[in-house]
Amino acid sequence: MRVAVLAGGTGAARLACGLAQALAPGELSVITNTADDEEMWGLLVCPDTDAVLYRLAGLFNADAGFGVRDESFHALETLGLLGEPVWFGLGDRDLGLHLLRASLRRRGMTLTEAVAEIGRRLGLNVAVIPMSDDPVRTRVATEAGELSFQEWFVGERCEPPVRGLRFEGLEAALPAPAAVQAVRAADLVVIGPSNPLLSVDPITALIGPHLERERVIAIAPIIGGRALKGPTVALMAQLGEEPTALGVARHYAGLASGFVLDAADRELSDAVARLGMSPHVLDTVMAGAEGEERLAREVLALGRG
Amino acid sequence: MRVAVLAGGTGAARLACGLAQALAPGELSVITNTADDEEMWGLLVCPDTDAVLYRLAGLFNADAGFGVRDESFHALETLGLLGEPVWFGLGDRDLGLHLLRASLRRRGMTLTEAVAEIGRRLGLNVAVIPMSDDPVRTRVATEAGELSFQEWFVGERCEPPVRGLRFEGLEAALPAPAAVQAVRAADLVVIGPSNPLLSVDPITALIGPHLERERVIAIAPIIGGRALKGPTVALMAQLGEEPTALGVARHYAGLASGFVLDAADRELSDAVARLGMSPHVLDTVMAGAEGEERLAREVLALGRG
Numbered sequence: 145m146r147v148a149v150l151a152g153g154t155g156a157a158r159l160a161c162g163l164a165q166a167l168a169p170g171e172l173s174v175i176t177n178t179a180d181d182e183e184m185w186g187l188l189v190c191p192d193t194d195a196v197l198y199r200l201a202g203l204f205n206a207d208a209g210f211g212v213r214d215e216s217f218h219a220l221e222t223l224g225l226l227g228e229p230v231w232f233g234l235g236d237r238d239l240g241l242h243l244l245r246a247s248l249r250r251r252g253m254t255l256t257e258a259v260a261e262i263g264r265r266l267g268l269n270v271a272v273i274p275m276s277d278d279p280v281r282t283r284v285a286t287e288a289g290e291l292s293f294q295e296w297f298v299g300e301r302c303e304p305p306v307r308g309l310r311f312e313g314l315e316a317a318l319p320a321p322a323a324v325q326a327v328r329a330a331d332l333v334v335i336g337p338s339n340p341l342l343s344v345d346p347i348t349a350l351i352g353p354h355l356e357r358e359r360v361i362a363i364a365p366i367i368g369g370r371a372l373k374g375p376t377v378a379l380m381a382q383l384g385e386e387p388t389a390l391g392v393a394r395h396y397a398g399l400a401s402g403f404v405l406d407a408a409d410r411e412l413s414d415a416v417a418r419l420g421m422s423p424h425v426l427d428t429v430m431a432g433a434e435g436e437e438r439l440a441r442e443v444l445a446l447g448r449g
Numbered sequence: 450m451r452v453a454v455l456a457g458g459t460g461a462a463r464l465a466c467g468l469a470q471a472l473a474p475g476e477l478s479v480i481t482n483t484a485d486d487e488e489m490w491g492l493l494v495c496p497d498t499d500a501v502l503y504r505l506a507g508l509f510n511a512d513a514g515f516g517v518r519d520e521s522f523h524a525l526e527t528l529g530l531l532g533e534p535v536w537f538g539l540g541d542r543d544l545g546l547h548l549l550r551a552s553l554r555r556r557g558m559t560l561t562e563a564v565a566e567i568g569r570r571l572g573l574n575v576a577v578i579p580m581s582d583d584p585v586r587t588r589v590a591t592e593a594g595e596l597s598f599q600e601w602f603v604g605e606r607c608e609p610p611v612r613g614l615r616f617e618g619l620e621a622a623l624p625a626p627a628a629v630q631a632v633r634a635a636d637l638v639v640i641g642p643s644n645p646l647l648s649v650d651p652i653t654a655l656i657g658p659h660l661e662r663e664r665v666i667a668i669a670p671i672i673g674g675r676a677l678k679g680p681t682v683a684l685m686a687q688l689g690e691e692p693t694a695l696g697v698a699r700h701y702a703g704l705a706s707g708f709v710l711d712a713a714d715r716e717l718s719d720a721v722a723r724l725g726m727s728p729h730v731l732d733t734v735m736a737g738a739e740g741e742e743r744l745a746r747e748v749l750a751l752g753r754g
Contacts, residue, residue, distance in 0.1 A: 185548040186491070186555055216523050222545025226570045236541035240527025243490040250491055265531045 145444065148173045148330040150351075152343025153180075153195035153210070154373050155365050156336020158430050160270070161199050162440030163334070165433075169269035173326035174200075177338070178255070178274045179282040179311050179346035180293040184234060185223070187242040188249070191294075192343060193259060193274050194241065201266040203237075209373070212237035231299045256320040273326060275347045278317035282342060283310050293342070302375040306382045311346050319350035327354050332447030335362035337428060339376045340395045341383060348399055361402035361446055363428060364389035368408040372429065390415050397421055402446060404428060450749065453478045453635040455656075457648025458485075458500035459514070459678050460670050461641020463735050465575070466504050467745030468639070470738075474574035478631035479505075482643075483560070483579045484587040484616050484651035485598040489539060490528070492547040493554070496599075497648060498564055498579050499546065506571040508542075514678070517542035536604045561625040578631055580652045583622035587647060588615050598647070607680040611687045616651050624655040632659050637752030640667035642733060644681045645700045646688060653704055666707035666751055668733060669694035673713040677734065695720050702726055707751060709733060 147167060149160045151174050160174045176193040183189070191210060198204040198212055205211045215235035224230040234242075241262065248258040254277040263272045282293035286304035296302065327333050333355055338344055348355070366389045371377050380387040385395060389409045393416045396403065403421040405412055406428040413423035424446050430436045452472060454465045456479050465479045481498040488494070496515060503509040503517055510516045520540035529535040539547075546567065553563040559582040568577050587598035591609035601607065632638050638660055643649055653660070671694045676682050685692040690700060694714045701708065702724040710717055711733040721728035729751050735741045 185552040187548070212527070214523075216521050216541060218519075218521050218541035219524065219545040219548065222517070222542045223549060226546065226549050226567065228549060236521060236523035236544070237527045239541070239544060240524040241531065243492070243524065244528060244531050244533060247490040262531065 145332065145448065146171050146173075146330045147332045147334060147444070147447070148175060148326045149334045149336050150175050150338075150344055150347045151192065151196055151336045152177050152338030153192040154338065155363075156334075156338040156343070157192070157196045157199050158436050159334065159336045159363065159440060159443070160196055161433065162430065162436030162438070163444070164200055164270045165437040166440045166444055173271040173273055173323075173330070175273050175275055175320075175323045175326060175347055175351065177343045177346050178276060179280045179314075180297070180342070181279070181281070182232070182292060182294045184232060185228075187239070187246050188255070189232070189234065189242060189294075190245075190255075190259075190274065193272065194238070196272050197241075197259070197263060197266060197268070200263075200268050200270055200272070208233075211235045232294055233298070254320075256322050260322070271322070271326060273320055273323045275323055275350050276317045276320050279313045280317045280346055280350075281312040282346065283312050285309070297375075302378070306379055309341060309383070311349065314346065314349055317350060319354070323351055324354050327351055331359065332444070333360045334443060334447075335360065335396060335400055337363040337365035339365060339371075339374055339379065340392055341376075341379055341385070352399060355399055357399060357401050359447075360400040361404060361424075361443065362392070362396040362400040363404040363443065364392050364406060364409065366392055367406040367428060388412070393419055393421055393423075404443065404446070450637065450753065451476050451478075451635045452637045452639060452749070452752070453480060453631045454639045454641050455480050455643075455649055455652045456497065456501055456641045457482050457643030458497040459643065460668075461639075461643040461648070462497075462501045462504050463741050464639070464641045464668070464745060464748070465501055466738065467735065467741030467743070468749070469505055469575045470742040471745045471749055478576040478578055478628075478635070480578050480580055480625075480628045480631060480652055480656065482648045482651050483581060484585045484619075485602070485647065486584070486586070487537070487597060487599045489537065490533075492544070492551050493560070494537070494539065494547060494599075495550075495560075495564075495579065498577065499543070501577050502546075502564070502568060502571060502573070505568075505573050505575055505577070513538075516540045537599055538603070559625075561627050565627070576627070576631060578625055578628045580628055580655050581622045581625050584618045585622050585651055585655075586617040587651065588617050590614070602680075607683070611684055614646060614688070616654065619651065619654055622655060624659070628656055629659050632656050636664065637749070638665045639748060639752075640665065640701060640705055642668040642670035644670060644676075644679055644684065645697055646681075646684055646690070657704060660704055662704060662706050664752075665705040666709060666729075666748065667697070667701040667705040668709040668748065669697050669711060669714065671697055672711040672733060693717070698724055698726055698728075709748065709751070
């Protein structure tokens with residue numbers, strides 16, 4: 145069963161790990177958001193893509209919520225000593241990957257080719273595919289002016305209220321050919337439990353035309369009106385969307401035919417059905433690696449059913 | 450008194466630290482060898498230049514003999530994990546400087562401008578000037594084939610006997626304008642106790658025409674037939690030069706009017722004089738920072754005398 149997951153860095157990335165356990169080698173593709181990528185000292189930092197790579201490779205720093213385990217920040221200390229801005233926690237181990245990726249791209253590889261090469265070198269049997277080879281950058285309009293995504297998310301800790309989002313470069317960008325191929329070949333496309341506005345919208349803006357709604361299932365990243373992680377609820381509210389699982393279902397109604405609600409939101413099933421989506425009630429909280437695999441198997445069962 | 454030092458990474462770099470103590474701010478320029486620079490993952494690693502920067506800034510890793518104090522190698526571990534060759538000890542703290550330099554150059558600075566900017570940011574009041582903005586690369590002919598300098602020096606630990614050296618790019622390279630200006634303005638030019646063939650020859654090949662022999666003093670890097678550090682003696686022997694302080698004096702006879710011998714080589718004074726150079730006998734072993742400053746003051750006295 146070929147499966148493609150659309151993923152930001154946390155919820156969907158964890159589900160991808162579960163799917164990697166539940167599927168045969170080569171069956172899973174993960175299409176990652178690149179709109180929160182940022183160029184730093186000539187290196188392209190790709191937080192969502194790398195969170196997926198590191199999680200699949202067993203290297204992810206779950207304590208920090210980003211980057212690599214047992215990380216140090218000595219290069220950043222030198223940069224600070226040299227007067228550079230160091231608000232972004234660029235770790236030393238992480239830098240090794242960025243250096244290789246920059247080097248592969250300088251040798252002529254596209255971003256997707258470079259990430260595929262890194263995936264191979266990490267021994268992954270999952271295809272990790274950045275959504276586009278063209279730069280797309282989330283710009284966050286706030287009362288304090290427009291910020292890059294990382295400036296807002298890391299630098300300002302998501303504090304300045306958001307008045308709008310735009311994805312710079314999106315209109316000129318093409319979806320990565322490998323991403324289009326993966327969703328076309330997929331028996332099931334899973335919109336993972338990531339932030340719909342920040343992580344998923346940029347991906348679906350590019351590959352939406354290639355999705356067949358009947359084969360798409362979305363998973364709510366909001367449970368009982370709260371997100372397990374990240375600014376999803378506040379952001380949806382600030383941008384005028386209902387910050388609940390139902391609001392997320394409404395957001396995806398044109399893209400997905402199935403919608404997974406957490407058991408805590410069971411009472412929203414009828415409202416989801418009225419959007420023309422099949423509601424599926426599951427325990428969407430993933431406890432450890434077992435929880436990731438359990439939810440993955442339950443979602444695969446929905447896809448087969 | 451304006452002084453310019455021609456420097457490799459160890460002896461001359463230490464003498465430069467002594468001169469920085471003994472001179473007034475702004476009086477000292479250090480012109481560094483760039484022929485052992487090497488591009489790694491898109492970063493230009495400049496071992497001699499950076500040894501001078503780190504030593505002057507008090508950051509040098511004297512235990513390791515290169516790089517920055519309290520260093521870690523986590524980025525390199527990731528690169529190794531990703532299948533890259535990791536024979537060169539590129540440290541995490543050191544990487545911060547390389548990232549900034551690459552970034553400054555990408556913004557349009559020449560190498561000399563980027564190094565000057567880094568020197569300013571480190572708070573140095575010494576001008577550290579790479580010998581050229583153009584790439585010059587030492588290529589080492591050995592029985593095992595031709596190697597880059599770092600491949601031979603670090604990768605092969607200087608073990609393969611050397612049949613010849615060539616400096617790729619030298620014929621097309623121009624001396625850095627700031628280096629020419631520094632030696633022209635100098636009341637005294639010191640050829641520091643570095644390897645004549647590897648560290649000093651590339652510099653003098655470029656700025657030699659701008660040196661006034663009467664104002665140049667060279668310091669022997671060999672004491673009693675031995676170098677304090679590095680492959681000077683073996684290399685001179687392999688390339689047919691007499692591996693003694695006298696051999697070094699002969700090497701510099703056309704460039705320098707004064708030659709500093711260690712007290713252990715006092716008996717070579719007459720032979721040095723017969724080369725047309727003024728021999729000066731000093732204790733050239735620098736014990737700690739005090740020793741660096743002592744030798745610096747003694748050399749300055751010769752320059753004034």
